[in-house]
Amino acid sequence: MKPTANPADVSHPRMPRTSIVEELGRRVADDIVEGVLLPGVRLEEVALADRFGVSRTPIREALRYLEATGLVEKRPNRGVVVTRIGRERLLMLFEAMAELEAIAARLAALKMTPAEKDALARLHEGSFGLVHADDRASYEELNRSFHESIHRGAHNDELMALIVAMHRRVASFRHAQFAVLGRLSSSANEHGRVVRDILSGDPDAAASAMRDHLVTVGDATASYLLV
Amino acid sequence: MKPTANPADVSHPRMPRTSIVEELGRRVADDIVEGVLLPGVRLEEVALADRFGVSRTPIREALRYLEATGLVEKRPNRGVVVTRIGRERLLMLFEAMAELEAIAARLAALKMTPAEKDALARLHEGSFGLVHADDRASYEELNRSFHESIHRGAHNDELMALIVAMHRRVASFRHAQFAVLGRLSSSANEHGRVVRDILSGDPDAAASAMRDHLVTVGDATASYLLV
DNA sequence: GATGATTTGTACGTATGTATA
DNA sequence: ATATACATACGTACAAATCAT
Numbered sequence: 001m002k003p004t005a006n007p008a009d010v011s012h013p014r015m016p017r018t019s020i021v022e023e024l025g026r027r028v029a030d031d032i033v034e035g036v037l038l039p040g041v042r043l044e045e046v047a048l049a050d051r052f053g054v055s056r057t058p059i060r061e062a063l064r065y066l067e068a069t070g071l072v073e074k075r076p077n078r079g080v081v082v083t084r085i086g087r088e089r090l091l092m093l094f095e096a097m098a099e100l101e102a103i104a105a106r107l108a109a110l111k112m113t114p115a116e117k118d119a120l121a122r123l124h125e126g127s128f129g130l131v132h133a134d135d136r137a138s139y140e141e142l143n144r145s146f147h148e149s150i151h152r153g154a155h156n157d158e159l160m161a162l163i164v165a166m167h168r169r170v171a172s173f174r175h176a177q178f179a180v181l182g183r184l185s186s187s188a189n190e191h192g193r194v195v196r197d198i199l200s201g202d203p204d205a206a207a208s209a210m211r212d213h214l215v216t217v218g219d220a221t222a223s224y225l226l227v
Numbered sequence: 228m229k230p231t232a233n234p235a236d237v238s239h240p241r242m243p244r245t246s247i248v249e250e251l252g253r254r255v256a257d258d259i260v261e262g263v264l265l266p267g268v269r270l271e272e273v274a275l276a277d278r279f280g281v282s283r284t285p286i287r288e289a290l291r292y293l294e295a296t297g298l299v300e301k302r303p304n305r306g307v308v309v310t311r312i313g314r315e316r317l318l319m320l321f322e323a324m325a326e327l328e329a330i331a332a333r334l335a336a337l338k339m340t341p342a343e344k345d346a347l348a349r350l351h352e353g354s355f356g357l358v359h360a361d362d363r364a365s366y367e368e369l370n371r372s373f374h375e376s377i378h379r380g381a382h383n384d385e386l387m388a389l390i391v392a393m394h395r396r397v398a399s400f401r402h403a404q405f406a407v408l409g410r411l412s413s414s415a416n417e418h419g420r421v422v423r424d425i426l427s428g429d430p431d432a433a434a435s436a437m438r439d440h441l442v443t444v445g446d447a448t449a450s451y452l453l454v
Numbered sequence: 455g456a457t458g459a460t461t462t463g464t465a466c467g468t469a470t471g472t473a474t475a
Numbered sequence: 476a477t478a479t480a481c482a483t484a485c486g487t488a489c490a491a492a493t494c495a496t
Contacts, residue, residue, distance in 0.1 A: 019303045019463080021291070045483070055465045057284070060484090064248070064288045068295030076246045077471050077483055089384065096385040099330045106326075157316065158323040162389060204431065246484075272462070282486045287463090304462055304492050 020054060024062040027052070032071050032082055033168050035175025039084040043072060070169050083172070090173060097170055098214035100163050101147070105194055105210035108153035109203040116153050117199050123149060124195045127188045139184055146191060150198070150210075190216065247281055251289035254279070259298050259309055260395050262402025266311040270299060297396050310399065317400060324397055325441030327390050328374070332421055332437035335380035336430040343380050344426050350376060351415075351422045358411045366411055373418060377425070377437075417443065 028048070031037045043063065045056045052059070063080050066072045073083045085093070112120070123146055130139040151160045190213040197206035255275070258264045270290065272283045279286070290307050293299045300310045312320070339347070350373055357366040378387045417440040424433035 021463090022303075056483090057464055057466085061288055061291045064291045065295045068292045076249075078473090079482065092383045092385045095334075095383055096330075096389065099333075099386065103326045103330070107322075156319045156322055158319045159326065162323065162393075248484085271460095273460095283462090284485055284487090288484095306462070306493095 019058075021058045021061045021065070024048075024052060024054070024058055025065050028062060029066060029069070029071055029168065032066075033171045035172075037082050038175060039082050039173060041082045043080040043082065045080075069165060071172060083169070085173070093166070093170060093173075094214070097163075097166050098211050100159070100166060101150075101214050102207040102211035103159060104151050104154040104163060105198060106154075106203040106207035107156060107159070108150045109198045109201050109206040111155045112153040112198060116149070120146075120149050120153065121195060121199060124188075124191055127191065131184045131188050134184065136184065139187075143187070150194070153198070186216070187213075246285075248285045248288045248292070251275075251279060251281070251285055252292045255289060256293060256296070256298055256395065259293075260398045262399075264309050265402060266309050266400060268309045270307045270309065272307075296392060298399060310396070312400070320393070320397060320400075321441070324390075324393050325438050327386070327393060328377075328441050329434040329438040330386060331378050331381040331390060332425060333381075333430040333434035334383060334386070335377045336425045336428050336433035338382045339380040339425060343376070347373075347376050347380065348422060348426060351418055354415045354418065358415050361411065363411065366414075370414070370418075377421070380425070413443070414440075 028037070028043070037043070045059050045063075048059045049056045063072060063074065067074045067080070071083055072080050074080045108116075123142065127139065127142050127146070130142060151163055154160065190209070193209040194206060194213060197209050255264070255270070264270070272286050272290075275286045276283045290299060290301065294301045294307070298310055299307050301307045335343075350369065354366065354369050354373070357369060378390055381387065417436070420436040421433060421440060424436050
């Protein structure tokens, strides 16, 4: 691999090409979020360097970055591992996540434009068919879109960045456990409450509905988690 | 300087000594938060390396870490600057900060122990004397303690970490502007509402009171900010 | 627009600390 | 407990990009 050039990025020569470190950070982060690298797995610098065909220097910088995001943990002189947390702290993570999503719903109720509200309503309406067909994969995809459109509807990039970062951390633990079952229709119903309160512009109700929704999700998944 | 030894840390030989990178990260972060390094200032690697008597390698790792926290911005091949943001984004930052503090107040109302509530009440009572004496420095110190005790009272380390990180970022902009004037007594009154609602265990009221308090603070400071 | 100076980006070597037999 | 193996931490050298002239 050439030092600074990115093979997949030759289109816009004047656009600041993404550095190797950023690329490495993304790829390792993706592996963690997608469950390729599970919590507790040790990340050796030379192994990563060989795998990506670079020296250890950019690897170390990428790991420093990931350390700051909380996806990996670095113990001085003892290497880096994918972050592994106990049950208590995981519950805190879910609680914080639920509160952040509640904020997003709150702000969305206050600031979503009519067009955004309309799009949200349509998105939600599309979910009933998937529930009835028990199409879990499609529902999961729609669920993502649903939450993302609310995040965007909050019109606050800083808050959205917090939520995205938090979501990656939570996702990294989802794979260490079983899938959650039988929640499709109840999830859709909970979404319905959120949509109703956002559309009617009731921030407190929307926040409350979203919080309850996430708390339910949190309990359902946390109960399966290890340690 | 020796590679891994920390001159100021010779007491506990078995404690994992903090690496140079961590030390550098802390010191640069402190300089940014305390206003020694103002937004927009360029951070040159060699200059920092000379200043701290180390090579560029640990400097670069520390800067990567700070980049992830949002305190500095790194543009590929173009160096690192202390993060500088426009008015719009700053308002988002204040809004997010206010919502996070509101969450903390909410959880504190739900989870603070009687002892913690008692300590909070006493802390708040101590503020009236300072307001009357117009002792701004002491009031600011008490204000910190007040908010910190609420953060701790939320009993959620993940949320607290978010708030601390956010607070550092906000603080880095406080120094680029004038001091806020004449808010001592109104601040104390707003605190009073928060305390009342936390003590009575009303999460929604506590969140609302805290949010209003922070929104006031945000408006007051944001209106003085540059760009 | 080209050239030299400055700065960032990456590779690599060596020392130090940690784990294991 | 000591020695050996191995991974990490930092420093140094070189390459590439940016900036100033």
